[in-house]
Amino acid sequence: MTTPALARHLIDGELLGEPMKERANPARIGEIAVLSPSGTPADADDAISAAVAAQPQWARTPLPARGAILLKAAELLRERTPQVAADLVREEGKTIGEATGEVGRAIGVLQFFGSLGWASTGSTFSSALPGTTITTRREPIGVVGLITPWNFPIAIPAWKAAPALISGNAVVLKPAELTPMSATHLAVALHDAGLPHGVFNVVHGGGRVVGDAIARDPRVTALSFTGSTTVGLGLEKTLQTRRARVQLEMGGKNGVLVIDDADARRAAQVVSAGGFSLTGQACTATSRVYVTPGIHDEFLDALAEFAGNYTPGDGLDNASTMGPVVSDDQLQRDVSAVQQAIDGGARLLTGSADSDGLRFAPVIAIDVEHTAPIATEEIFGPVVAVIDVPDYEAGLSALNDSAYGLTAGICTTSLKYSSDFADRVQAGVVKVNRPTSGLDLHVPFGGIKESSSNTFREQGHSATQFYTWEKTTYIGTE
Ligand code: UN1
Numbered sequence: 371m372t373t374p375a376l377a378r379h380l381i382d383g384e385l386l387g388e389p390m391k392e393r394a395n396p397a398r399i400g401e402i403a404v405l406s407p408s409g410t411p412a413d414a415d416d417a418i419s420a421a422v423a424a425q426p427q428w429a430r431t432p433l434p435a436r437g438a439i440l441l442k443a444a445e446l447l448r449e450r451t452p453q454v455a456a457d458l459v460r461e462e463g464k465t466i467g468e469a470t471g472e473v474g475r476a477i478g479v480l481q482f483f484g485s486l487g488w489a490s491t492g493s494t495f496s497s498a499l500p501g502t503t504i505t506t507r508r509e510p511i512g513v514v515g516l517i518t519p520w521n522f523p524i525a526i527p528a529w530k531a532a533p534a535l536i537s538g539n540a541v542v543l544k545p546a547e548l549t550p551m552s553a554t555h556l557a558v559a560l561h562d563a564g565l566p567h568g569v570f571n572v573v574h575g576g577g578r579v580v581g582d583a584i585a586r587d588p589r590v591t592a593l594s595f596t597g598s599t600t601v602g603l604g605l606e607k608t609l610q611t612r613r614a615r616v617q618l619e620m621g622g623k624n625g626v627l628v629i630d631d632a633d634a635r636r637a638a639q640v641v642s643a644g645g646f647s648l649t650g651q652a653c654t655a656t657s658r659v660y661v662t663p664g665i666h667d668e669f670l671d672a673l674a675e676f677a678g679n680y681t682p683g684d685g686l687d688n689a690s691t692m693g694p695v696v697s698d699d700q701l702q703r704d705v706s707a708v709q710q711a712i713d714g715g716a717r718l719l720t721g722s723a724d725s726d727g728l729r730f731a732p733v734i735a736i737d738v739e740h741t742a743p744i745a746t747e748e749i750f751g752p753v754v755a756v757i758d759v760p761d762y763e764a765g766l767s768a769l770n771d772s773a774y775g776l777t778a779g780i781c782t783t784s785l786k787y788s789s790d791f792a793d794r795v796q797a798g799v800v801k802v803n804r805p806t807s808g809l810d811l812h813v814p815f816g817g818i819k820e821s822s823s824n825t826f827r828e829q830g831h832s833a834t835q836f837y838t839w840e841k842t843t844y845i846g847t848e
Contacts, residue, residue, distance in 0.1 A: 375457045377406035377550035379413060379574055380557040382420035383567025387413070387574065393548060396463040396694045396728045397684035403460035406550035409575030414542070414583035417571035421513040421540035422589050424568030429510050429538035431566075436536055437487015442563035444480035447473060447555070454524065454555045459685040461549045462523055463693035463728070464648055466685055476528035476556065478811045483532035486834070501848035508838035510538035511615060512591035515584040517577065517605070519597045520696060521651045523549035527556050529811065530594045531570060533833035535560075542590065543572045544581050548696060550574045577601060588612055594828075594836065595619070596653070599820050606823065617836050618823035619816065621748040622653045622776035624806040625769040627791065629762050629782050630664035636803065637665070637781035638672030641754065644779065644805030646680045646732045649693050650752035651700070653821075654777045654799070654807035658745050658755045660765035666758065670719060673734060673754075677720045680752065682729035694728035695751060704730055704751030711735045711744040711755070719756075740768045748774070762787055770796045776817035777806040798822060
């Protein structure tokens with residue numbers, strides 16, 4: 371038995387709150403991974419007040435000095451990686467390799483946005499009027515709220531917080547209740563790096579209590595959210611009512627089209643990595659595959675073989691190649707989606723509707739109808755539905771016939787089909803011969819349809835647009 375990690379709020383530079391709420395390790399029944407405080411609306415109010423007080427001075431801090439703090443926080447997280455990654459595994463469940471990769475990604479994000487401390491923040495134009503110069507600059511939007519999910523418990527808080535901070539905003543973060551420790555590590559690294567008190571605050575607790583308090587507060591001028599479509603659309607209403615800016619990254623039902631000219635083993639590797647890495651618990655995970663007849667059998671044989679490489683177990687055990695499902699609730703969703711598919715006439719090529727505790731082996735469902743729930747509804751587990759299609763055109767149109775539009779992929783060796791797919795597929799991110807999940811940290815990310823708010827992108831330089839507004843200045847020089 372390891373002793374539980376202790377998560378705390380960070381409010382105005384102080385670690386606060388009695389860590390009472392238990393989060394069990396999903397891989398070890400009966401072991402408490404973390405204790406965290408349950409925040410109240412009053413805690414959210416204190417954090418927002420601290421942010422409001424700290425933000426103007428932070429915005430006046432020279433940009434290179436702001437960047438240097440983010441770079442220092444990256445360095446501290448690098449030194450602390452073994453501890454941070456192990457705590458992440460204990461609270462979320464992913465494998466130690468995946469967790470170490472995720473901490474590395476948070477470090478990379480802090481480095482990327484830290485380096486923007488030395489980047490240009492605007493443009494200069496020659497005016498149509500004589501003796502006049504026009505400049506543009508981006509100014510911070512103020513105090514931003516961040517609400518983040520459990521599946522990337524340090525990377526997502528980092529990729530929302532870093533562009534907000536480098537742009538001169540103050541932040542109030544509410545991390546997922548299941549994973550309070552990873553966000554606490556991020557907060558402590560920023561604090562130890564010298565971020566002034568109140569510029570970055572974390573309040574743990576429930577979405578209905580702390581999340582709603584942040585969303586409703588008129589002092590919070592923008593809110594960035596990653597999580598379910600239902601919660602996201604509710605928050606959007608709240609924010610729009612008070613005309614605050616909102617950014618939503620929500621569900622996905624990411625499809626891959628595998629056509630005859632693909633390399634079957636390569637396609638199977640791409641689909642299994644997209645479907646089963648991270649226990650399928652990514653909004654970018656592959657969950658439906660459309661396959662044409664000429665490659666069908668060879669592809670499915672290879673896919674079953676690759677699925678066999680994912681052995682669910684304790685993420686801290688090097689023999690595990692897949693972590694457990696995050697919670698009982700999530701397991702119920704996985705199990706009932708698979709059972710419903712079987713009842714609807716699908717067959718399972720691998721896996722079953724059974725689990726060993728929270729260990730749930732990869733499921734490949736075949737003979738699936740294009741309109742079946744397993745092919746249309748987000749599950750968020752290691753479940754891939756295979757749908758047979760007669761040809762490329764039918765596959766593309768079935769893939770596009772979805773409420774979601776986050777990521778999509780094609781496996782092909784044809785330049786013609788890959789470029790046509792990139793043109794016509796309805797998704798914010800397109801992957802050719804690469805898994806639908808797994809994103810580079812320096813390029814824009816976001817979806818269309820019910821996957822995203824359709825406005826601002828996350829990640830890369832584009833991410834700063836959400837956290838700033840553009841000011842245009844005309845300067846008469848004579
Ligand atoms: C990835 O695929 O590397 O919550 C990241 C999620 C997404 C991020 C996916 N917002 O799963």
